[in-house]
Amino acid sequence: MSRTVSGAEARPTVLLTGASGVVGRSLLREPDGPRFVVATHSTPVPEAGDARSVRLDMTAERFGLCEDSYAALVAEVDVVIHSAGLTEWGLPAEDYRPINIEGTRRVAEFAERADATVHFISTAFVAALADTAPVPLGPDNVCRNYISSKREAERVLRDSGVRHTVFRPTNLIGDSTTGWTSQGQIVQLMSDWLSRGRAPFVPAHPGIRMDFVPQDLLSKAVLRAIELGDDAGEFWVTYGPEAMDLESCLRVLAEHAAGRGRSLKPPPVVNADELAPDAIENTAPRTRSYLSVLRDVSEVTRCSGGVLPTSMPELRERYGIPQVDDTTAYSKSLEYAAEHLG
Numbered sequence: 001m002s003r004t005v006s007g008a009e010a011r012p013t014v015l016l017t018g019a020s021g022v023v024g025r026s027l028l029r030e031p032d033g034p035r036f037v038v039a040t041h042s043t044p045v046p047e048a049g050d051a052r053s054v055r056l057d058m059t060a061e062r063f064g065l066c067e068d069s070y071a072a073l074v075a076e077v078d079v080v081i082h083s084a085g086l087t088e089w090g091l092p093a094e095d096y097r098p099i100n101i102e103g104t105r106r107v108a109e110f111a112e113r114a115d116a117t118v119h120f121i122s123t124a125f126v127a128a129l130a131d132t133a134p135v136p137l138g139p140d141n142v143c144r145n146y147i148s149s150k151r152e153a154e155r156v157l158r159d160s161g162v163r164h165t166v167f168r169p170t171n172l173i174g175d176s177t178t179g180w181t182s183q184g185q186i187v188q189l190m191s192d193w194l195s196r197g198r199a200p201f202v203p204a205h206p207g208i209r210m211d212f213v214p215q216d217l218l219s220k221a222v223l224r225a226i227e228l229g230d231d232a233g234e235f236w237v238t239y240g241p242e243a244m245d246l247e248s249c250l251r252v253l254a255e256h257a258a259g260r261g262r263s264l265k266p267p268p269v270v271n272a273d274e275l276a277p278d279a280i281e282n283t284a285p286r287t288r289s290y291l292s293v294l295r296d297v298s299e300v301t302r303c304s305g306g307v308l309p310t311s312m313p314e315l316r317e318r319y320g321i322p323q324v325d326d327t328t329a330y331s332k333s334l335e336y337a338a339e340h341l342g
């Protein structure tokens with residue numbers, strides 16, 4: 001599964017799409033990275049440093065470049081990390097298509113012309129739509145259209161025949177040693193709400209794991225794959241059976257609250273399958289929205305077998321991913337978010 005990069009074994013030129021995103025900025029912070037061409041879109045990328053930047057729109061043919069600029073990029077690039085995407089949940093299916101599916105098709109076309117390997121950042125949540133899912137994911141699940149678009153993007157890459165790997169991270173949290181993240185995400189938002197005692201209850205399916213992975217573990221794995229010249233493989237960037245259970249997650253939240261001078265009595269956990277039909281509907285608007293997300297994410301995990309598939313042992317062995325305790329990393333991530341994300 002490995003192939004050296006012609007003429008540039010030591011330092012391939014890597015086009016990074018989605019550079020301003022959580023994953024992109026984490027990748028750019030890693031030491032001793034490759035030579036990046038940083039694809040910007042609408043947001044600045046502070047970590048880009050003196051790397052060459054090029055403005056690309058994934059929704060436009062040739063990424064919106066003229067033929068000459070596109071051909072020059074083709075000639076320059078050895079490897080693509082494709083991390084750009086529409087990541088918000090709860091949108092209509094047609095909103096995801098231009099970026100997540102058609103954008104990936106354009107990346108495959110580009111890679112074919114450039115004879116480049118693609119490292120695609122998908123999502124572990126595709127497990128919920130697998131044929132082997134123990135129960136089907138509900139049609140109204142808030143993540144469903146997003147997940148479908150990522151699964152379709154994986155198919156586009158597979159069918160294209162270009163050399164590629166697929167990395168499937170679960171929800172990412174801050175850096176494993178500092179808790180740093182470029183922006184707050186759903187985990188930090190929901191955790192803050194929970195740690196302030198705002199949840200009347202937590203809807204969850206029995207036995208599900210709370211699987212959060214520090215973002216730098218994903219970055220290290222992708223960059224090491226490039227260093228080794230890997231051009232095939234599917235990697236679940238999750239903790240799987242090592243992931244904390246819900247009780248441990250609530251314990252970390254209570255400790256976090258205590259560290260900030262608040263007392264949190266962990267909310268009762270209610271079996272999401274046995275919720276009264278109006279239990280969520282009858283709450284205040286924000287509570288309703290957050291409880292629905294908790295229930296739907298729990299459903300995604302339940303449809304993935306309760307425990308997400310994982311490649312963590314292989315990522316540690318092949319790519320030297322450090323052994324990081326997820327509850328410690330989660331705690332650091334909460335601290336960072338409380339101090340810096342407001």
Ligand SMILES: NC(=O)c1ccc[n+]([C@@H]2O[C@H](COP(=O)([O-])OP(=O)(O)OC[C@H]3O[C@@H](n4cnc5c(N)ncnc54)[C@H](OP(=O)(O)O)[C@@H]3O)[C@@H](O)[C@H]2O)c1
Nearest residue numbers: 018020021022023041042043057058084085087121171172
């Ligand atoms: N973060 C997570 O917890 C997580 C978990 C699992 C999987 N993933 C996957 O990892 C990938 C990266 O996630 P992320 O959290 O870094 O996402 P993010 O923070 O939402 O960033 C999305 C990136 O896509 C770019 N983008 C959006 N529309 C574009 C367009 N039309 N043309 C070019 N670029 C465009 C954005 O650029 P601008 O900001 O400049 O518009 C931004 O850089 C995603 O594909 C996601 O599915 C993320």
